[in-house]
Amino acid sequence: MSKILARSAARLLVLGATSVAAASAQAAPPPDMSGAGLFAQNCSACHQLTGRGIPGAFPALAGDVFPQGPPEPVVKLLLNGRGGMPSFRADLDDRQIAAVLTYVRGAWGNHAPKIEPTLVAKVRGSQAQDRAAQALQAH
Structure with missing residues (x-):
């Protein structure tokens, strides 16, 4: 028993x-994988949830021409970082980068077309080829 x-x-x-x-x-x-959720998780500490940034430290995205301009430079910026901005190349996949950039390009009164993950993949791939070519030229 x-x-x-x-x-x-x-x-x-x-x-x-x-x-x-x-x-x-x-x-x-589950984590919010929408463009707004990804922005809140990865970008809002510096650029603020309002997209207004912190004057003198982090640029505003609301109403700024750069995020609303041609998509390739914006994608390159997220992939590589610049100044105090980190690179998101290893942290976000192509779909996530496209989602957060599409959100930024359409939020806070911004009006720019969405960015497709295929464009992010193309830019990411071309940069990898450029780095490989530069490495070969160094020898």
Whole structure:
């Protein structure tokens, strides 16, 4: 009889632990992978949720011509960073970079066409080829 009780208790412990793990997994919402969510997670500390930046430190994106201009330079900026801005090449994939840039280009009164992940992939790929060619020229 004690073996049966011990097995039942062990099963209850496993079921209880499984239920707690499932409840914990459900309690944490998935990260927001929309352009607005990615901007909030990766960009808003400097550029602010309003896109107004911090004068003298981080440029405003709201109403600025650069993010609304030709898409290739904007994509290159996110991939490579500049000045105090980090590179997002390793942190965000092509779809995520396209989403955050599309958000910036259409938020806060900005009016620019969306950026497709295929363009980000093309720019990322051409930069990799440029770096490889430069490495060969160094020899």
